[in-house]
Amino acid sequence: MELHLIIHGQKDLAGQLYRQLREAIDSGRLAAGTRLPPSRLLAEQLGISRKTISDTYAQLTYEGILVGKIGSGTFVNTRLPRHDRRQDGVRFASQDNIDRWANLDTRLRHPGTTGTAKADFIGGATTQLQFPQEEWRRCVNHAMRQMAGPRGHYSAPEGIAPLRDGIARHISYARGVNCQLDDVMVCNGAQQALDLLARIMLRPGDKVAMEDPGYTPARLIFQTLGAEVASVPVDAEGICVDLIPDGTRMIYTTPSHQFPLGMPMSSARRAALLARALELGALVIEDDYDSEFRYEGRPTDALQSLDRHGVVAYIGTFSKVLLPELRLGYLIPPPSLFPALVRARQISDWHSSTLPQWALAKFISEGYLLKHIRRCHGIYAGRRERILARLQGDLAPWLETVPSVAGFHLTALLRQPINVALLTELARKVEVGLYGLAPFHHQAPVREGLLLGFGAIDTLDIDPALDKVRDLLQQLA
Structure with a gap:
């Protein structure tokens, strides 16, 4: 042979x-x-x-x-035919609950590199081109040296001390958050922080209020734990506090850059929200997902910085600043919740991987993080200005920009009836990724429009892509 x-x-x-x-x-x-x-x-x-x-x-x-x-x-070797395990699976007594999880809506799931268009306006994503590979490699090598000693034990559920200290210093400086090392819990992204808070705060039937439109994965976390999620509309100043229902145990909000519309919560509305939470005995979850990037006016500190009664849990993530694949975020809860969160974290997955924790701690302490944010800020500002110029120029007959001063996505509402689903489908055929607002609405009437992310799209691709969008809008109108 x-x-x-x-x-x-x-x-x-x-x-x-x-x-x-x-x-x-x-x-x-x-x-x-x-x-x-x-x-x-x-x-x-x-x-x-x-x-x-x-x-x-x-x-x-x-x-x-x-x-x-x-x-x-x-x-x-002689190999027996493979047994198809899918053919004869038993139907479990809990099949209804299994089916409920299997059929959860995943429309907001990121498509991965193979599913993205050439010019993709996807929100919440960055590109490898901006990531500081050399600096990160040096920090990973440092992390390997830290882990070379005689360890062999599990780490602390709340995270390693150098990273917690680095996070506390960073967000105190960048976002005005009132915290120290002992207030910080390192999480596997903001999603885990939400899950931990919901686990210790909610029982089946408890009521959670959240913005509508809002961040759908947060709604799913609360609902799958058995909570009743009350949809609260938003206006130009943010969540409508007077519509938060009695009996609410938790309030989820994105005050610095409302997701997905983008406007910041006004000072008066922030004060009203804190007062309402204190009145209800409810926890406010502040998801500050991408507010390191601010383009206009004086930087607005986090809502947590105004909290004088311990009712705000602050959540942040490095997915938007660095890379989503790192899966590192952080939680600054009220001090009264910290012991319960440590126990919940310990029984769920114990702790985040220590290798990226050590690397990120070094990355922050060496000043690489702030340097990276400043560099990306200039890039994102240029992309944002280009998109705004088009929205206020040849795209203005169809699209109206929602005022936004932070983050790396813009929202544009339709001025005239257009089939957004058809628009996004046609755009995909010409290698342009567009995303409508409908998936973020629950009970509030859908305000049709587009979420235009500018973290992943290359600057040179913006105008050619928006030319195609303009042509499609002309056809559909």
Whole structure:
């Protein structure tokens, strides 16, 4: 039997050999019982070391794909037909609840790199081009050195002290948050912070008030824990505090950059919200998801900085500042909630991975984070100005901008009836990613429009993409 294998270059030799042998066996080109060449002979034919051949044979033998016979050699093992486990699954007594989870709406799920358009106005996403790879690599190397000692124990649920201290210093400076190291809990993104707060604060049937339109994943977290979510409309000043119902235990809000519309909450509305929360005995969750980037006027401090009674839990994330894949965020709860949150964190996943924690702590302490934010601020400001110029220029007959001073997305409401679903579908066909506002509405009447993110789209792609959007709007109108 002649075995056809091709090795390219000198990288990942074992991986190349493994994949080619596995594919040949899975496809049937190497049938069960076929004897493979001795490792010495195959090594000479391919020009690679005998150890690489032996290690690959050993791995495939461990997986049951090959079998070694003493005195005879190595053979392709006889493999039983795969059993299709999906065919005969039992119906569990909890099937209704399983189906409820399986059918949750995931329209806001990010499509990944393979599902994005060439020019994508997706919100909440950044690009690898802005990420400081060299600085991060140095910080990861530092993290590896920190973890090289004789450890072998679990870390603290609230996070490692250097990162908690770095976060406290950063958000005190950048957002005016009143906190110190002992107030900070490191989380796997803002999503986990929301989940932990909901777990310790809510029981089935408890009432949560949140903005409508608002952040749909937060609504799903509260609902899946059995809470009753009350939709509270927003106006030009933010959440309508006088419509927060009696009996509310938790209030979720995005005061610095309302999601998805973008306007900031006014000072009067902030004071009214804190007073209403104190009256109800409710916790206010302040999701400050992307407010490090501010473009107009005096920077507005976080709502938490106004809290004098311990009713605000502040949530932030590095997904918007650095990369979503890092899955690192933080929670600054009222001090009275901290012990309960530590216990809840310990029984859910114990703690976040310490390697990225050490790396991020170094990244902050060396000043790389502030440097990165300043650099991205200039890039995002230029993209924002370009989009605003188009919205106030040739796109103005169809789209009206919602005033926004922070973050890296803009919202534009329709001035005339347009089928947004059809618009986004047609845009996708010309490699432009557009996103409507309908998925963020629950009970409030849908205010049709577009969420235009400018974190992931390249500056040079904005005008050509908006030219295509203008042409589509002309056709649909």
